[in-house]
Amino acid sequence: MIFNPAQECMDNEARKKLQLANLKNLVEMLYTSVPFYKNKMDSLGVKPTDIHSLKDIERLPFTTKDDLRENYPHGLRACPKDRIVEVHMSSGTTGKPVVDEYTMKDIDIWRESMSRTMAAGGCTKDDIVQNCYGYGLFTGGPGAHYGALNIGATVLPMSSGNTARQLMVMQDFDTTMLTCTPSYALYMAEEAADAGIDLHKLPISKGCFGAEPWSENMRKEIEKRYGMKAYDIYGLTEIIGPGVSFECEAQDGLHVNEDFFYPEIIDPQTGKVLPDGEKGELVFTTLTKEGTPLLxxxxxxxxxxxxxxxxxxRTTVRMHRLFGRTDDMLIIRGVNVFPSQIEQALIEIEGTEPQYLIIVNRGESHLDDVELQVEVKKEFFTDETRGLEALRAKIEGVMKSKLQIGVKVKLVEPKTIERSIGKAKRVIDNRKI
Structure with missing residues (x-):
C-alpha cells in the first residue's frame, strides 16, 4: 500500500525543485542559528547565497558522529528550546550519546515517514502490530508506534525482551505484524519452536525489521520460520529514527523518503560523491528538520x-540493503570483510544455524588469526565426529572461497552463542585491546 501517493510517486523534476527550495532554507537556518555550522561553512568559504542547485550541496561541509558528540547536548539545536517537545538519543556506549531533539513539526515528519514505511510493509488499520523495538530514549519503539497509530492499526507496545511473554501475547492477541531487529525475530522463532508453538498457525503474516545489517538469506530464514513477508527498514537516531527508507512489496531496495532526507553516496576515503550503482558510504541531509537538522x-x-x-x-530513489558499516568492516590480512558476508554464506550451508561469532586475534607471528564460531542444528550435533568434521571442513572451504582468507571454524552446540534482544554482537576484535 502507498500511504502518500502525492509525495511517494511525485514527478522527479518536481521533487528536485522541492528539495532545492528546502535545502536553501536549511542552509540559511543553520548558518544563522548554529555557530558550529557557520564556522564550518566559513572555513570552506561557502555562504547560503552560494547554493543555486542540488549539486552545490557538494560544497557544504560533512557532519560526523564525533561532531555530534563534541556538541553534546544542545550545540546543534537550531530552534528555541521551548519549541522542543521530545528528545531521543543513542546509548552512548562508546562515548557521549548522540542527541536528536524534535519540534512538533519534526514529530509530524517522523510519523509520516514511519506511516509510509509500515504501509509499504502491508500495515493497515486492521492490523495488530506487536512492536518489539525498545522504547524510551531509543528511537525504534516510538517510531514504529507513531507510524502504526497514524495508519490506524492497533499497537501492542511490548518493547524488547521477555521473550516468553512476547510469545504469549503473540498468541493471545492475534498479532498480525511484528517489528523488531531481525536477529531478535530469529531468536523468538527459536524459543517458539522449543515451546512447541507453531508460528505458521498464528495470524502473523508480515514484519518490518531493521536497526542492524542483515542478509537476503536471513530474510528467507525469517520468512520460512514464521510464514511471513519480512521487510527491511532503515533509519538512525541522528537523522530522525526509523523511517528514513523502507522496502515495498517488490523487496528490491529501500525507498528513501527524499522529500525529507536528501541522500548521497560518497567514497569513504576521499569524500567524493559517487555515481548511482557504485558502492560507498551513505550520507543524508535533513531537508525539513527543525530541532537538530544535519548537513x-x-x-x-x-x-x-x-x-x-x-x-x-513509487518514484523515489532506492538504496540497496546495507552491506555493513565502515566502522564494523574488518581488515584481515589486507582483505575487507563484513560480518554480513559471513552470515549470507552460513545460511546457505545445511546443518548450521544463523548464529555465529567472529573472534579476531593477532598471533605471535603478528598475523591475524580468525576463529569463526558457528552453531550447528541440534540434529547435526551428534557424537559422529566424522560428520561434524566434514561440516567444519565445508564451512572453512566456503569461507575461503567467499572471503578470500582462511578462517578456523569451531562448531558449537545450539544456543551456545549469546543472544541479544537488540542489535546482535557478531565480532570480538581482540587486536584493539
Whole structure:
C-alpha cells in the first residue's frame, strides 16, 4: 500500500525543485542559528547565497558522529528550546550519546515517514502490530508506534525482551505484524519452536525489521520460520529514527523518503560523491528538520543507489540493503570483510544455524588469526565426529572461497552463542585491546 501517493510517486523534476527550495532554507537556518555550522561553512568559504542547485550541496561541509558528540547536548539545536517537545538519543556506549531533539513539526515528519514505511510493509488499520523495538530514549519503539497509530492499526507496545511473554501475547492477541531487529525475530522463532508453538498457525503474516545489517538469506530464514513477508527498514537516531527508507512489496531496495532526507553516496576515503550503482558510504541531509537538522551526515553505512523504476509505482530513489558499516568492516590480512558476508554464506550451508561469532586475534607471528564460531542444528550435533568434521571442513572451504582468507571454524552446540534482544554482537576484535 502507498500511504502518500502525492509525495511517494511525485514527478522527479518536481521533487528536485522541492528539495532545492528546502535545502536553501536549511542552509540559511543553520548558518544563522548554529555557530558550529557557520564556522564550518566559513572555513570552506561557502555562504547560503552560494547554493543555486542540488549539486552545490557538494560544497557544504560533512557532519560526523564525533561532531555530534563534541556538541553534546544542545550545540546543534537550531530552534528555541521551548519549541522542543521530545528528545531521543543513542546509548552512548562508546562515548557521549548522540542527541536528536524534535519540534512538533519534526514529530509530524517522523510519523509520516514511519506511516509510509509500515504501509509499504502491508500495515493497515486492521492490523495488530506487536512492536518489539525498545522504547524510551531509543528511537525504534516510538517510531514504529507513531507510524502504526497514524495508519490506524492497533499497537501492542511490548518493547524488547521477555521473550516468553512476547510469545504469549503473540498468541493471545492475534498479532498480525511484528517489528523488531531481525536477529531478535530469529531468536523468538527459536524459543517458539522449543515451546512447541507453531508460528505458521498464528495470524502473523508480515514484519518490518531493521536497526542492524542483515542478509537476503536471513530474510528467507525469517520468512520460512514464521510464514511471513519480512521487510527491511532503515533509519538512525541522528537523522530522525526509523523511517528514513523502507522496502515495498517488490523487496528490491529501500525507498528513501527524499522529500525529507536528501541522500548521497560518497567514497569513504576521499569524500567524493559517487555515481548511482557504485558502492560507498551513505550520507543524508535533513531537508525539513527543525530541532537538530544535519548537513551531509556521514552514516558509515555502505550501500549503493538504484534509480530504475519500481513495480510498486513509487518514484523515489532506492538504496540497496546495507552491506555493513565502515566502522564494523574488518581488515584481515589486507582483505575487507563484513560480518554480513559471513552470515549470507552460513545460511546457505545445511546443518548450521544463523548464529555465529567472529573472534579476531593477532598471533605471535603478528598475523591475524580468525576463529569463526558457528552453531550447528541440534540434529547435526551428534557424537559422529566424522560428520561434524566434514561440516567444519565445508564451512572453512566456503569461507575461503567467499572471503578470500582462511578462517578456523569451531562448531558449537545450539544456543551456545549469546543472544541479544537488540542489535546482535557478531565480532570480538581482540587486536584493539
Amino acid at each position: 551531509r551526515y556521514r552514516t558509515r553505512d555502505i550501500t549503493f543507489f538504484q534509480r530504475e523504476s519500481c513495480s510498486c509505482g
